[in-house]
Amino acid sequence: MAQTTGIEWRDSYYNPQPADDDLILPMPCGGAMVFRKVSTPNVDGAIGDVPVTLGQEGDDRPYLNGVWRSYVSGAFSDDGSPTKGYFYMAKYELAEAQYDVVMSGCPDKTPRRRAFLPKVGQTKLEYQSFAQAYSLWLMQNAPEHLPQVGETRAYLRLPTEEEWEFAARGGMNVESALFRKTRPPIPDGRQQSEYIAHGGSDSAAGRIQVIGSLAANPLGLHDMLGNAAEIVGTPFSLIRHGRQHGQAGGLVKRGGDARTPLSSITSATRDELPPFDVLSNEPTQDRFAATRLVVAGLAITSAAQADALNSSLQELAKPDPALSTASSEEEVIALLDAMRDAAGSERDKSRLDAIKSTLQRGQVARNTLRDKSIRLILNSAVLVCDQAVQRYLNALAAALTIQHDLAELEDDARRAGDDAFLQQVLEAKREAEDQLAGLERKAVANVVEYANLIEGLSEDYSRALLDKQTDFIRPEVEAEGARRTQCLGLMSTHLAARRAAGQSDVDLIALDIQNIAVEQAAE
Incomplete structure (x- = not known):
């Protein structure tokens, strides 16, 4: 567990359900925020990532919650190995006390439990400004608490849609067959209402609860589904038969909220939120939407890493030398390179480059x-x-x-x-x-x-x-x-x-x- 020296808030407020492997980052005025590791192991070295199928089969809103394919990867590694990546996601939704201490300064008194309701009703820009201000405060006041990413330090931001849903489903802590289920698995004898604050009378019934009131998902994350919906960093796109549509729309809020019927809350639940209110002509402020942060890092942190990325890309497209076709595939690439060198016009060179790139993409897919x-x-x-x-x-x-x-x-x-x-x-x-x-x-x-x-x-x-x-x-x-x-x-x-x-x-x-x-x- 991270050191908590200098933290004056009651840990039962900012971390009501502690775990030994929590990452605890200090905040101004004796505050703190807690994060959980989300593993994204990959086998492809520096350029590797984890393929994930998101969305839900059979959903009655396939344009919103339909199945689509994407990838996730984290910047961090305990031993420097590029095959053991992870990122950190906030264990709880961003609380009022945490937002206010960064954006408004120190309060007169140590915050009480009721100050740890999710911070709802802010614009996406305000949440992003909070992430930036908190990152700068950590870099200037507690840099030793931030994970290292190569030659650079981590920073905080809103999660991508892929990161959010991957974590909401339980990530690598859930068997692949169970990952695709409507919601993460729960132990026998437990009820969904113990994990999801939804609109039913046996649950939240329209009232948002303080962070950590519910049981954790398989990654140790609380309140991912229900309670307050969560705004992510990715712009909204429709789902078009296995992929996201090319038009970027408004904001994305995920997971449903305390008013949403349990039957309508799944790991795939997503809605488009207009960035501006057309009646008031003001930024949209949803009183049932909050957010949570991730600890992330740069994708390229040094010249040496850039070289490793190039090497990994080349390695991905190589055939296995044990295959009988390996030598012929390498000969085709070598022949294309020779033809390109001998080509007399830039147009011919571009065409040969396109052929080579197409062949290599196919090889990567097969590999x-x-x-x-x-x-x-x-x-x-x-x-x-x-x-x-x-x-x-x-x-x-x-x-x-x-x-x-x-x-x-x-x-x-x-x-x-x-x-x-x-x-x-x-x-x-x-x-x-x-x-x-x-x-x-x-x-x-x-x-x-x-x-x-x-x-x-x-x-x-x-x-x-x-x-x-x-x-x-x-x-x-x-x-x-x-x-x-x-x-x-x-x-x-x-x-x-x-x-x-x-x-x-x-x-x-x-x-x-x-x-x-x-x-x-x-x-």
Whole structure:
């Protein structure tokens, strides 16, 4: 947790539901604002980002909330690795006390809880002016609290639409299948009204609540849906069958508010807000719309990073050298370069440049799909390995039952001369042996399936590409437990062995997986 030295506000007001990994930034007059990390891991180095499908299928306002494709990426990294990006989003909506202390100066008294209602009724320009003023105050008074981005410091701004919806859906903390649901998943036994301040009588019923009154979404963010709608930094655009329309309109407010029926509040809910009131000819001030900030950074922070961006772009368009078509694709690009150099007119040069650019864009698209497929196969191999380990564990348990418990009962029955009991024990022993044989057959089938995946990966893709994708899925696999982490380590070993020998040794693979089961059984 960030240091809170010099903060005089009650933490139960500005951070009513604290967490260990909160980022707490100081504000003037002893105030503070809290942020949460939103991870955007990518596999494409300096130029990488996370593809996301936003909007909602089947919505009755497809021009507003329809499905569209976009991308998100954060500027920050804990270890300098471009594959582990993230940004910070405010944990709560911007509160009145926070806005006023930056824009109006120190109050006479420390703010009370009622001062932590969302700051509604401001124009987008006023919210942007607040973000600018707060950024400058931090840079001048508490620069050590701002994250570093290469050779530059972070700053605060309104979120983009992509950042807002990605975070509202739970980001990378939600399984991809659940990410597309209407709202983020909630634990069993909990109600939506515990997470969303909507217009129903069991919820807000038209009254905006103080920040943090509701439970957090999977990223630890509060009040993303309902309470006050939130103005974002991106201008409004209609949705046109999978993409945003080319015309920029008014302002965008997201998430619904305390008057909105629960049935109308989803992670995709968005509305256009006119920037000016046509009756008063004044800027629009929506008394049910607020905002929240993000901590962001520059996209280009140094000359060295610019060089890395160029290298990453070139790398994205390269074919995998393991593919049979790789050399011919490289020859086509080289031929186009030679033709361009020999071209006599700028018109011909431009045409050849356009052809090359089109080919490279197509290669990037194919490479993106290829990398996604590799990660799916790698994850499948880990899952199959995990299943095989479990079946070997079950087989070990069945074998122990036969060798010890049933064997002792058989001896007892024979010594006692109890034929009826002996027959029961022998029948149980036959059933246990049949079960053991079945478990062993299923485990062997898992091993063969796993070996087939190893074979296919080795046959179709280069070592460098497989290592890159393996490193990318490693944090996700490690989060799933020690056994799957062991399987991932085995997979790297088996891929290397397959490359060296030219074929997979199924018996050795089975023995390695069995050893994991034996180690687990001994624990």
